[in-house]
Amino acid sequence: MSEKQKIIEIEVLRYHPEKDKEPHKQVFEVPFTDDMSVLQGVQYIKDYLDGSLSFRWSCRMAICGSCGMMINGEPSLSCQTFLRDYYPARVRVEALSHFPIERDLVINMEGFIEKLESIQPYIIPRETRTLAQGEYLQTPEQLDAYEQFSSCINCLLCYAACPQFGLNSNFIGPAATALLHRYNVDSRDGGKSQRMELINSEEGVFNCTAVGYCSEVCPKHVDPANAVNQNKTNSAADYFLRFLTPKGGAK
Amino acid sequence: METYKADVVIVGGGGAGLRAAIAVAESDPALRIALVSKVYPMRSHTVAAEGGSAGVKQATDSLEYHFNDTVHGGDWLCEQDVVEYFVAHCTEELTQLEHWGCPWSRTPDGHVNVRAFGGMKIERTWFAADKTGFHMLHTLFQTSIKYPSIKRFDEHFCVDLVVEDGRVQGVVAIEIASGELTLVEARSVVIATGGAGRVFRENTNGGVVTGDGMALAYRHGVPLRDMEFVQYHPTCMPGTGLLFTEACRGEGGFLVNKDGYRYLQDYGLGPAEPTPRNKAMELGPRDRLSQAFWYEQQKGRTIEGLHGSVVHLDLRHLGEAKLRERLPQIYELAEQFMGVDPAHAPIPVRPAVHYTMGGILVDGRCAAPLAGLYAAGECSSVGIHGANRLGSNSLSELLVFGKVAGVEAARFAKSVAPGNSASLLKQAQAVEQRVLGLKTKTGGSERIATLRKEMAQTMEDGCGIYRLAKTMQQTCDKLDELKARFRNVNLEDKSSVWNTEWLLAIELEYQLDVAQAMAYSAINRRESRGAHQRLDGFEARDDVNFLQHSQAHYVAGGPPRIDYGPVKITKSQPGTRAYGAAGEKAEQEERKASNV
């Protein structure tokens, strides 16, 4: 290592369920180069300083969604956040807020998975079509209507950003709503009325107070706040108009 | 230990595993499916695929063209009957994915759009911007939620297969969150655990791509086929190896050396036209492009960067608007990770390991030579890639053969009786003792990270773009040494909950086995073909001796035994693999000859 080798301090929130009563901080000194991500810093710690540090990661290119952490208090993908932006100050790394910590930087995300399963995240065809008939036609404009919401990588940064989810973990939350909305506005889908029940429920969109931080931190420009808030309008329409339509509820 | 009784267990929640699970569910809703994956399915590395997935779409295209491109691209080491089945089913499967909601990019009139890809004669690559794998994986995962018979074991790490009465009857997996083991009984098993690129140093693969399933089957006597063929992708980020998709070139990007010269024209890929025609220049196949880089480096015509030599991927002439529309992720990658704005500066790139052509030996119906065992996806060698895979064929492979594996595994499961639970459990308990032993043993002195780094370095040194007997031998020796040293490994972490150090150790053991299969297969192939190129007197293809598949067999405590199996040739006799103008000429002659 050359004498010019730069060292950065990384403070990690550690929690070991088999030993610790509650989380505590630990500081590591990590040699770094300007192109190193925070994830690479944390990997260095695991490889050379403390093999017991646990965290999730895989793709290193901001697409698999596993490496979300609180970095200096902001929900971020650690693989696309760079140490150079903090040096020479210390950088603080913690597990994503608002989720139970399983261990160190690993959160429990089973609740999110259940939410994802509950939104019926698949096409409920508006009209059936056989494979022999080929693809459904969908213009670039129709694609554009939902494409943004389909870009969610399930990284959960938006949940770590949303205080309303923190206060009430039953809230369906930003990403699941964005994905629900993605199917509702897909020109091939006809399942909106089935999905509205969840939107309308007490776990639904009205838990949101339009904080908007969810969209601010989203690394994929999904704008989940938009999906949530558009669905307040949809839900209100459903609420007031259900008395007008014979079958009860918007179609 | 807990036991779960399934009918079919699928190991791997990537594109191939999910497609297989859906196929089982659709073929018989009464079958109980266990989908075991060490990461949540949407984290699987299929998510990282950028460019697209091949399937004949245009009226001017034909199955025959796709067949020829694939077989020529694979340097004739393909199972031609399987390739025929493959090309005939790609489009149907891609359409199926469209019906399930995949946001394919569209033409203005609403049809699915296709783009050009390396080594493909006609545009036939379906794409969803430059996030094709991401969209395919999430579509499959979300669709799989529709089927109640699929029971997922997310974040369960498979540590062994359970084999009894000559057939596979289940798997043993660690629940990562608790460190507890589970036996999943099943009447058939599908392995879909992806590739093994991370045995190399610089690679495009995610951390989970460690060849686990290959090693599992291999240790139970199933040969690994064609493991010496490892694809280098020519345009990757120096240092990290992150990929700049081939679609960059499909959309018209140039590769230039330090003089700004499009050097590919010097390597039989010309002529250098302003928009590369299909199968020429930048749209040549990956093995050729990576080899050309190597020569440029030898000639001193590359640029020296912080992380080794680079050439430039120049996208500037495409303009910001088109780049943002067609290659948005690439744009962000270059900006965020490298500080390069591709609309205004060329991107420094170099080759990195990308894909394992070889894998678990299976027949055209995805069946391995162990009753009840099936494999699909990158971990398998069903025979369509030969010595070099064409870009965009593997995503289609996940769908076509994921489905075949599911259907066949379902059929097999119904044809046999459930096993003897008591004796399966006994086996599983032995497995438990073994894997817990790795964690709890004391007194070791080797660090996992050190062994892993040495393995990756030696693989790069010996099994890189060009290979020599001497360095390959060094690699083989080094791997033997590393396997010996692994026995002395030390784990700092003895705990149960989320003990990732333990998992890394198990993965490293898998990787060492797979790496050995690669290195020994490579040194034994004394010819040059596709991705396997030698510079030590075996520069030419040798169809007399080596138009054969290599097969690496596991030998406990020693290096693998390598033997060979026949290649199925149906319609396409081995010929010269030519690209660019030479390729077009060769094709014309071929056509003339067949017309006579």
Add this chain to the structure above:
Amino acid sequence: MNKRRPYVRPMDGWWRKNPFFVEYMVHEGTALFVAAYAAILLTGLVRLSQGEAAWNAWLSALKNPWYVGFHLLALAAIAYHTYTWFKIMPRTMPPVVVGGQRLPAWAITGSGLAVAAAASAALLGLVWGLVR
């Protein structure tokens, strides 16, 4: 035996821990001024219904420097409410497509603020016109 013991962190004081949340609490806090102002108007309305003397007493109470001071603060707070209301508007609306292009967020916020300015001017003009 399962050794998992997920740790749930408390939420205490969350709104102090991130500048974004502080801003959120401030703009939510404008509601206090809206409420107080509505209460003042309501009192005025009741006084109006009680006859001229009552009304005039209310009117002159408004001249109290404390009241004027409060109204200055309320003006600032409610103006800030106006700003933040339109700032989050692009996040709450369906996309607006004009000529095949999505309207960018700043354009929506900008139009909202312009409409508010126009409404204010109209209100002032109307009052001016009615009483002159």
Add this chain to the structure above:
Amino acid sequence: MKQRTLKRSNAPIFWALFGAGGMLSALFGPMLVFITGIAVPLAVVLPADTMSYPHMLAFAQNIIGKGFIFAIIALFLWHAAHRIFHSLHDIGIHAGTGAKLLCYGLAMLGTLIAAYALLAIGF
């Protein structure tokens, strides 16, 4: 998947009132405060008799004027009540039903008083 029973939320009523009040206060709030709280008391910009009894009585007796006054007072109250209720929850005061009754109850009370006063003023 866990089987749950979903209960329809009544939030749309309050949310709609909140939204309407928020929009109204964003559009007219600052200018109203300026007129009634600053310009008139200090007699700047507007004539001193702008809010004289005859003027205001006439305004409050006019059907459009009545509607305007009612909408401003009632919706401002509902808007504020909704936000304050949520902020109490935000800072950890989970008074639950009590807080809800208090916030929305006051808004309801204000609404009724406004309606009563406007009726008392007559047409």
